[in-house]
Structure formats: structure tokens, C-alpha cells
Amino acid sequence: MANSNRPTTDIRHVYRGTFVHSTQQAPLQILEDALLGVDTEGKIAFIGKGAELDRLSKTFGFSPPDITQLEQHEFFMPGMVDTHIHASQYSYAGTALDMPLLQWLNTYTFPVESRFKDLGFAHRVYTQVVKRTLRNGTTTACYFATIHTDASLLLGQIANDFGQRALVGKVCMDRNNSVKHYKETNQESQEETCRFIAELLGKKYPLVKPVVTPRFAPSCTGVLLGQLGEIAKNNNLHIQSHISENAEEVKLVNELFPESESYTDVYHKYNLLTDKTVMAHGCYLSDEELALFRETGASLSHCLCLHVWIDLTHPVCVCGAASDVAGGYSASMLDAVRRALDSSKVLTIQDPEHETLSFEEVFRLATLGGSQALSLDDQTGNFEVGKDFDALRVNVAAPGGPIDLIQCDGLKCATQHLLYVYLSSLAGDDRNIVEVFVAGRKVVPFTE
Ligand SMILES: O=c1[nH]c(=O)c2nc[nH]c2[nH]1
Ligand SMILES: [Zn+2]
Numbered sequence: 001m002a003n004s005n006r007p008t009t010d011i012r013h014v015y016r017g018t019f020v021h022s023t024q025q026a027p028l029q030i031l032e033d034a035l036l037g038v039d040t041e042g043k044i045a046f047i048g049k050g051a052e053l054d055r056l057s058k059t060f061g062f063s064p065p066d067i068t069q070l071e072q073h074e075f076f077m078p079g080m081v082d083t084h085i086h087a088s089q090y091s092y093a094g095t096a097l098d099m100p101l102l103q104w105l106n107t108y109t110f111p112v113e114s115r116f117k118d119l120g121f122a123h124r125v126y127t128q129v130v131k132r133t134l135r136n137g138t139t140t141a142c143y144f145a146t147i148h149t150d151a152s153l154l155l156g157q158i159a160n161d162f163g164q165r166a167l168v169g170k171v172c173m174d175r176n177n178s179v180k181h182y183k184e185t186n187q188e189s190q191e192e193t194c195r196f197i198a199e200l201l202g203k204k205y206p207l208v209k210p211v212v213t214p215r216f217a218p219s220c221t222g223v224l225l226g227q228l229g230e231i232a233k234n235n236n237l238h239i240q241s242h243i244s245e246n247a248e249e250v251k252l253v254n255e256l257f258p259e260s261e262s263y264t265d266v267y268h269k270y271n272l273l274t275d276k277t278v279m280a281h282g283c284y285l286s287d288e289e290l291a292l293f294r295e296t297g298a299s300l301s302h303c304l305c306l307h308v309w310i311d312l313t314h315p316v317c318v319c320g321a322a323s324d325v326a327g328g329y330s331a332s333m334l335d336a337v338r339r340a341l342d343s344s345k346v347l348t349i350q351d352p353e354h355e356t357l358s359f360e361e362v363f364r365l366a367t368l369g370g371s372q373a374l375s376l377d378d379q380t381g382n383f384e385v386g387k388d389f390d391a392l393r394v395n396v397a398a399p400g401g402p403i404d405l406i407q408c409d410g411l412k413c414a415t416q417h418l419l420y421v422y423l424s425s426l427a428g429d430d431r432n433i434v435e436v437f438v439a440g441r442k443v444v445p446f447t448e
Helices: 050-060 089-092 101-117 119-133 149-162 186-202 220-233 247-256 263-269 287-296 333-350 359-373 415-425
Strands: 010-023 029-039 045-047 068-071 072-076 081-084 138-144 166-169 209-215 239-245 277-281 299-301 318-321 391-395 433-440 441-444
Touching: 010 050, 010 415, 029 119, 029 415, 045 050, 045 318, 072 277, 072 415, 081 089, 081 277, 081 299, 081 318, 081 333, 081 359, 089 101, 089 119, 101 119, 101 247, 119 138, 119 149, 119 433, 119 441, 138 149, 138 433, 149 166, 149 186, 149 209, 166 239, 186 209, 186 220, 209 220, 220 239, 239 263, 247 263, 263 287, 277 287, 299 359, 318 333, 318 359, 333 359, 359 415
Parallel strands: 010 068, 010 072, 081 138, 138 166, 166 209, 209 239, 239 277, 277 299, 299 318
Antiparallel strands: 010 029, 029 045, 072 391, 391 433, 433 441
């Protein structure tokens, strides 16, 4: 910054313009002509009104030439949080969508995942998925990798290099896999998980952390589930898995774990439900199971592409949104947001009692909700002071972009209109995301 007489030196950037985000109280808050300051550690130092410029500039020591002014068709929104994405499955995203879960895993998924033993292949796919998700506004991703420790470490390194906030899971599975070269014994799974955690933590990446990842109960013996529960507890780590996605899967779990009262109870018995747990899907959970989620503080990752079943007013637990690649065909959270809105409308047509999800609620799921589901809401999710500046600079009228603002009077549109056009009703996409910031650092456009 230019002014060397300012009283403090810890403000790195100040932005002025429209900011939209969710809060605990409101799924959508629009702050027009706001001023937001980012400190040298990438944290939000203040957010106030443009009219408070004098006071804010004196308190925080910046001067008007230091301010980056957004254009009329631009706004900042929080970076999106993808609470469930299989980085390895990005290699076949958009294909293989024709089978139910258990057959799909054996036919497509396990053979493809087995290829990540090859670090060259892993490097190529993981670089692509990190870049693609960042470009599409995913500033935080909770990744499944594969059973391969070194390739999973590579995913962590790539996320760190490109500046994405990420939880990375080496997948664990010690049974029920018919694919020859994609297996690990119980001992391998346990030992390699410990190595993965120690080596990833040892890198001291500021934004990338390990997450304990039993694939799902049908792939894991009770012994392995118990060991993973212990490991997560001893290291105070996040946990992720799948639950109750499909009726055949639920039946299989009941057969494999006859001593448990429910699918949720299996995970609970092995100490895998904690306030740092996120479980994908949860389509067939009973009220008792939902109560277990609430008691333990575990969260659900709502894979928006598949179905919209969650009653957001249910006091069940915290929910985040997910692209669910490659069960979901697109790595873009914006696509997931739109699919959720569409599916919800269809559900209401089928059942008028179904309350259609509002655009505002899905926006919150994709941002603040996701950060809460991952227990990262002290760091990201919205524009509260003290959180990291994880943000998307959106230009609704980006040159060469997909949107024609024909309904606007000249070039002046209400922010709400811009937001709906971008996120909800028309095809805004990554061409409109002109800059992406994670912890204050500009990570898109890419420098290399
Ligand atoms: O959508 C899914 N993708 C997977 O890879 C998987 N594994 C278990 N259950 C799963 N569900
Ligand atoms: Zn999944």
C-alpha cells in the first residue's frame, strides 16, 4: 500500500463493492457498497459500510487509493465448500452413470482407482481435479483419494501447491472387493493410514489436513473400523465415509453387522461418529439414526446431484453440499446447486407436501453449511471478521461469458437480480468467476 504514514501496517487488501454471504440468521445477506479489509495473514480484518470509509481507514491505516473497487456487475461471494468429492474418480466423471451403487463400484470405480498406484497417472488426474474445482469456485474440498498412500500424499501436495483448502483421505477397505489389484489387508490398511497421517501432518501444510476415511461399512471389517476410530481419536482428526445411499447397501450392512441396531449404529459403535465426522448421502436414515447424528455432532454431506430429501428445518444435524464426483457428473458446485433446485422442484410436483428448496437455502448449503459440516466454520464459510478471506469475485457480465443481461435497464441491475441470474436461473459458470481467493491469496487465475 502506498501510504507510509498509516497507523497500522497489517492490512494487505481492501475491497469495496457488493458482498453476498450467509449467516446463522439469514441464508442470504446482501451487503451493497461494503468495505472489506484483509490482513497480512489473509484474514478478514473488518467489514463495514462504504459510508464508514473515514473511520475504517483511520482505524486500519489504509487510504482510498489502496482500495480495489468492484465493477457494477461484480460481487464477492464466499468460496464454495465441496464436502464430498472423489478426486480419483474425476478421471471418469461424466461417464459410467448407468449402474446401481454396488455394481458400479466393482465394474467401474475399483478398476479405475487401482490405477492410482501409478504416481504419474495420479499426478495428472489430481492436478486436473484441483485446478478444475478451484476454477469453479471450490475453495475448500473434502477429498477421497484411493487406497494408495503415496498417491494420496501427492493429492495433498498438489492441493497445497495450488492453494486449495483441503481435507484429504487415504481410502481404507479390507474386504468385499472383487478387483484383484485393488486390495489391502487389515494390517496394511491400518499401518498405511498411520503413515499417511504422520507424513501429511509432517508437511505442515497450512490448509491441507488428513481425514480418516473408511470407504463405507461394507468395505471394512469391524476390526478395521475400530482401529480407524482409535486413530482418529488419538490424533483428533476428521472422519469421512458413506452411509445409507442405497437400499441394497443398507441390507448388506444389516447382514454384515447383525449385532448393530442400524447402519448408523455400526459407525457409532466403532467411535466413528464425532463432531468432526462427515457422512455422505444418508438417504434412508431413521429418526433414531438422525438422533444419533445429532447427539454425536456428526454431519451429513448432501450429494445434491442425486436426490433432495433433507428437510432443512429438521433439527437433525448440520448439512453441507457436495458435487459427489463421480457419482455426480460435474466437479462444479454451481452445477450441484442448480441440480438441487431442479430435483427439489420435481419432488414437489410428485409430492405437493415436499417443501421446495429455496435458492437461498442451497446457497447457504454450498458455503456456510459446508464449512459447518466440516467443522471448519471458524476458518471459512462467510465474511465474518476473523475468518480467512476465501472468496469468489464474480462478474456476471464477464466478456465472453455465458450470460446476456438483457433484462437490465442499461447496465444497471439490482444485485439480487444479478445473483439469481448467476447462481440460479441462467447458466453462469466458471467464466464468471474472475478471481478466486483462499486465505487471502489469489489462487485463480493461475500463475503458471
Ligand atoms: O457414491 C459413492 N461413491 C463411492 O465411491 C462409494 N464407495 C462407497 N459408497 C460409495 N458411494
Ligand atoms: Zn462418495
